[in-house]
Amino acid sequence: MERMEPRARSDAYGSRINRSHSPLVANIVPWLSILLGSLLPVFPIAAALPMVPPLGFLMLLGWRLVRPGLLPVWAGFPLGLFDDLFSGQPFGFAILFWSATLLAIEFVEMRLPWRAFWQDWFTAGILVAAYILGGWMLSGATPTLPSFVALVPQLVFSILVFPIIARFIARLDRLRLRRWKRV
Amino acid sequence: MAPGGTRRSGYSRRAQYNLFTGYIIAGVGALIGAVLLALSFFQPTFFGGPRSAAQDAATPATETVATVRTGSKSLWDSVRGYYRAGSKNAELKREMELARIRLKEAEAVRQENKRLKGLLDLQDQERKPVAVARLIGSTSASTRRFAYLGAGERDGVRVGMPVRSPRGVVGRILETGRDSSRVLLLTDSESVLPVRRAGDEVVAFAEGRGDSLLRIKLINLGINPLKPGDMFVTSGAGGYYPPGIAVAIVTELTDDGGLARIVSDPAATDFVAIEPIFEPDGAQGATTPIEEELGD
Numbered sequence: 001m002e003r004m005e006p007r008a009r010s011d012a013y014g015s016r017i018n019r020s021h022s023p024l025v026a027n028i029v030p031w032l033s034i035l036l037g038s039l040l041p042v043f044p045i046a047a048a049l050p051m052v053p054p055l056g057f058l059m060l061l062g063w064r065l066v067r068p069g070l071l072p073v074w075a076g077f078p079l080g081l082f083d084d085l086f087s088g089q090p091f092g093f094a095i096l097f098w099s100a101t102l103l104a105i106e107f108v109e110m111r112l113p114w115r116a117f118w119q120d121w122f123t124a125g126i127l128v129a130a131y132i133l134g135g136w137m138l139s140g141a142t143p144t145l146p147s148f149v150a151l152v153p154q155l156v157f158s159i160l161v162f163p164i165i166a167r168f169i170a171r172l173d174r175l176r177l178r179r180w181k182r183v
Numbered sequence: 184m185a186p187g188g189t190r191r192s193g194y195s196r197r198a199q200y201n202l203f204t205g206y207i208i209a210g211v212g213a214l215i216g217a218v219l220l221a222l223s224f225f226q227p228t229f230f231g232g233p234r235s236a237a238q239d240a241a242t243p244a245t246e247t248v249a250t251v252r253t254g255s256k257s258l259w260d261s262v263r264g265y266y267r268a269g270s271k272n273a274e275l276k277r278e279m280e281l282a283r284i285r286l287k288e289a290e291a292v293r294q295e296n297k298r299l300k301g302l303l304d305l306q307d308q309e310r311k312p313v314a315v316a317r318l319i320g321s322t323s324a325s326t327r328r329f330a331y332l333g334a335g336e337r338d339g340v341r342v343g344m345p346v347r348s349p350r351g352v353v354g355r356i357l358e359t360g361r362d363s364s365r366v367l368l369l370t371d372s373e374s375v376l377p378v379r380r381a382g383d384e385v386v387a388f389a390e391g392r393g394d395s396l397l398r399i400k401l402i403n404l405g406i407n408p409l410k411p412g413d414m415f416v417t418s419g420a421g422g423y424y425p426p427g428i429a430v431a432i433v434t435e436l437t438d439d440g441g442l443a444r445i446v447s448d449p450a451a452t453d454f455v456a457i458e459p460i461f462e463p464d465g466a467q468g469a470t471t472p473i474e475e476e477l478g479d
Contacts (some may be wrong), residue, residue: 088322092219
């Protein structure tokens with residue numbers, strides 16, 4: 001007898017027989033990855049310039065734009081609260097900006113429900129630029145020209161790193177919906 | 184990817200209410216954020232408690248990473264040391280001999296200093312650091328230049344204490360938690376430090392610019408006496424830092440002083456020492472508004 005193709009009964013998320021998604025993993029991965037993104041910039045020691053892109057914010061944008069409908073509109077409040085504890089900006093900055101960002105994306109989505117990736121990249125680029133510039137203006141210190149110039153590398157890097165983050169989130173999304181559970 | 188169907192609530196009352204409530208909560212969340220932001224502008228230390236608690240909670244992870252970082256750095260240094268080892272060795276030996284002679288001379292000067300101070304009845308007490316700890320992190324995504332330190336209130340660290348590395352000043356303690364604290368680095372644009380030129384009495388302020396350089400602002404304006412390469416050390420004014428610690432080297436001249444590069448790069452230091460406030464009374468006097476009178 002001819003053997004069956006071993007992968008015929010599986011899809012991108014694993015075998016479809018005898019396996020099912022884990023609700024815990026499916027729900028926790030987006031939140032946890034954004035929290036980790038907020039925490040990561042603490043580790044490098046940057047004494048000269050802001051070098052690391054705001055990874056928590058980029059992860060939030062990524063999840064919102066790569067998988068619309070997954071994060072609720074109000075997710076900016078709890079996630080921003082956590083980011084504020086570590087970011088070094090005055091407390092409340094991330095709560096305000098992350099909530100406003102999710103509302104803004106909701107508005108964009110209402111106008112343009114079908115988008116290509118480069119349109120998402122454009123949206124993310126504008127939002128991250130607004131976020132970094134807003135952070136410069138509302139940092140608690142007097143905004144000066146040299147500190148503005150010092151932002152440029154971070155700004156460029158943040159915009160360029162978004163496609164990588166989007167791919168990474170697509171990977172995480174596959175992990176999220178993987179069929180772990182034996183039934 | 185196109186949005187899923189959950190946003191179109193259709194005729195379902197429940198879906199409509201859910202959607203509407205989501206928007207309301209998001210809007211209220213943004214408003215709360217704005218209020219908190221305004222609050223922390225007027226009271227920057229207001230949220231210090233939760234912030235340092237969060238930092239304390241993250242300390243095990245950050246401490247581990249800091250240990251690995253300093254370890255890998257020294258490995259890299261020792262690998263690099265092999266490059267042109269012979270000629271470097273000879274040069275170092277020559278320097279070492281000279282340094283030994285200078286050291287003996289310095290000892291003699293120190294002895295003489297002690298004798299002269301004894302004549303003048305000046306007392307020099309030994310200054311011991313409060314704690315020695317690693318820099319375990321920084322706010323590398325923010326415009327502000329803060330670093331996190333692996334020692335907190337339990338080690339005796341208090342707000343305002345100067346932080347220094349073997350090379351020079353790193354910054355000042357801004358907030359303390361139980362096991363970690365936050366340091367305002369010299370490069371932050373809110374950091375101001377009274378300095379003087381090593382070797383003479385040209386006094387100035389060293390202000391962070393937020394772009395890795397310090398701005399040296401001379402107090403006595405006139406002909407700019409600075410030259411690129413001048414070293415600035417703490418002057419001891421203000422009462423926080425003890426005098427004579429290296430701060431920065433002038434690289435460029437401006438109208439009212441110059442731009443300087445910091446001597447002690449926090450990213451290149453393994454351990455830093457937290458020292459007690461140099462003159463607590465003086466520091467208190469400096470923070471008291473002019474309208475208020477200092478008690479005794």
